[in-house]
Amino acid sequence: MTRIAIFVGSQGRGSNMASIVAASQASNIPAEAALVIGSKEGTPSLLRAEALGVRTVVVKPKEDGYASKLLTILEENEIDLICLAGFMWLLPAEVVEKYRSRILNIHPALLPKFGGKGMYGMHVHEAVIAAGEKESGCSVHFVTEEYDEGAVILQKKCDVSPDDTPETLAHKVLDLEHTAYVEAINKLLSE
Numbered sequence: 001m002t003r004i005a006i007f008v009g010s011q012g013r014g015s016n017m018a019s020i021v022a023a024s025q026a027s028n029i030p031a032e033a034a035l036v037i038g039s040k041e042g043t044p045s046l047l048r049a050e051a052l053g054v055r056t057v058v059v060k061p062k063e064d065g066y067a068s069k070l071l072t073i074l075e076e077n078e079i080d081l082i083c084l085a086g087f088m089w090l091l092p093a094e095v096v097e098k099y100r101s102r103i104l105n106i107h108p109a110l111l112p113k114f115g116g117k118g119m120y121g122m123h124v125h126e127a128v129i130a131a132g133e134k135e136s137g138c139s140v141h142f143v144t145e146e147y148d149e150g151a152v153i154l155q156k157k158c159d160v161s162p163d164d165t166p167e168t169l170a171h172k173v174l175d176l177e178h179t180a181y182v183e184a185i186n187k188l189l190s191e
Ligand code: GRF
Pocket: 011, 012, 013, 014, 015, 016, 017, 045, 085, 086, 087, 106, 107, 108, 121, 174, 177
């Protein structure tokens, strides 16, 4: 069975991670969420992963040997697929190269619009509203060496209504994200 490692960020809630873990535990994806990798100890996402019974590990991006430490852990845990879920760093090139086409990310907008460096969290939803977009949504895409540039696997859309604020839009998009990530994993693993 495909073994997934989920990378979480130090600021996220871990809700996308939790939806992938739940899908794995309910056999709604043909894969096991084997490992959650964080970049800082004790973050909400890591605590949530531990509560869900998933093995966690912390590897600090600024530490020497970050790439080789990650590669060793991924190999030791026999990881086939990497899912980024709220992870804010660029993965080292060595990891991208080794797992090319087997690393996914979720972005809270309809790429290629509103992606790239600095486009994360509430900045994305503020920019969508400021641009007067009529619709937004989320994109699950392959990860490359650049932020948000890999091919899109799946998108889900919602309306942006005139009374939406960045917060209400973020909420609508997050709801879509949880089903989108699971669908994208199923799509990829059925190809
Ligand atoms: C999500 O909005 C996702 O699109 C982005 O980071 C956020 C993570 O949220 N990449 P959560 O930690 O999964 O709740």
